Amino acid sequence: MTETVGSSAWLRRVFEEEARDDLFAGHAPQEQPVLVLLGGQPAAGKTRAQHAILAEHVADDLVEITGDDLREYHPDFRRLATRAPFEMPAATAPVSGGLVKLALDHALERRYSVLLEGTFRDPGMVTGTATRFAEAGYRVEVVAVATPAPVSRLSAEMRSLGDGPNEPGRWTPPEAHETALAGSAGVLSALEALPHIARVRVFSREAQLFDNQRDAAGEWEKEPVAAHTLRHEQQRPLPPGTAAQWLKDHSSVYARAKRRPGYLGAQTVPTYARLQDDAAQMLRILSGRAMAPEFLLHEHQRRQLDLEHRLPSGTFPPRPPRDLGQPTTGERHGVDRRGPSLGR
The missing domain is CATH 1.20.58 (Methane Monooxygenase Hydroxylase; Chain G, domain 1)
Structure with missing residues (x-):
C-alpha cells in the first residue's frame, strides 16, 4: 500500500530514513541540554540573532530545527514552489509540522540541545513546548526578532518571488505574516510570565535591543519588558x-x-x-x-x-x-x- 504524504506512517519513515540524520548527524546529547526558542514574524530577519545564538552556545551543540526548511521533504515541493506557489504552504504544512514534532520528540528523548525557529504565532503551542522541555530538565531561553512591519512585509514578498526559475521562492500567505505580526508580542509576554524561562532577548536586524535573565532567586534581573520592546520596534517609523x-x-x-x-x-x-x-x-x-x-x-x-x-x-x-x-x-x-x- 502506498503511504499518503503527511500521514503518520509516511512522516515516521521520512524522518527515520532522511530527516533525522540531516538534522542530528554530527551532534551529541548533552548532560545539561538547552532549548532556545527563536521567533518573529515571517521575514523578520532572524539571521543575525541566529548567528549570535549559535556563537554563544557552541558548547551546547544546538540542533537547528526550522519548520519552513522541513517543507522541502515534501516530494512535490519544487514543483509546488515553482508552478503552484499559492498551494505550496497548505500542501506542505502537514509535512513541516509533522517532522518538527518528530524532531522535537527525538531531541527530548535523547537530550539534544535545540534551536527551534518559528513565528511566535500560537501562544499555546509555544508556551507548551517551553514548558514541556523545562519540565524535562532543559534550560529554556527565548529570542525574539523585532522588525518594522513594512520591512518584513516587503522582505516576505522578495522571498516569495525567489531568485529565478532555478531558485523558486517560498510564498508566504498574507495572513501568515499579519497574524504573526499581531500575535508575536502576546506570545513573548506569555513566555516572559513563565517561571521556567531563564533568559529573554529581543534583537532587531541590526543589534540586540533587550536582554533579561533570572537571578538565583528566580526573579527577573530587569523589568520584564521584552514584549513592549518587540512591539515598539515593530511599529517604529523608518528614518x-x-x-x-x-x-x-x-x-x-x-x-x-x-x-x-x-x-x-x-x-x-x-x-x-x-x-x-x-x-x-x-x-x-x-x-x-x-x-x-x-x-x-x-x-x-x-x-x-x-x-x-x-x-x-x-x-x-x-x-x-x-x-x-x-x-x-x-x-x-x-x-x-x-x-x-x-x-x-
Missing part, C-alpha cells in the same frame, strides 16, 4: 534614508511581480494593498525633505493605476490622493494603520 531605500526596493519587487505570469491576482491583493499603504507612509516620511518625494509619489500613483488595471474590479482600494497628509487607501476603507494595527 528617511531607509524609507527612500524601501521605496526603491518596493519598485523593484513590483516590477518582478508584474513579470511573473499570473502572480498579481486575488492571492496577492492583500499584500500589495498593504504595501501600497506602507509606501504612502514612506512618502510621508520623505515629504518636505530634499529626497524627490514628488517623483516617488508619481511612481506610487502609477503603480496604483497599474494594480487597478490588473486586478478584478472592486478588489483593490481606489488610488490615494495627491495630498500626502490625507489618509491612506486602507484608512479610507476602514483599515486602521495606526499603532498596534500594523500587526493586523
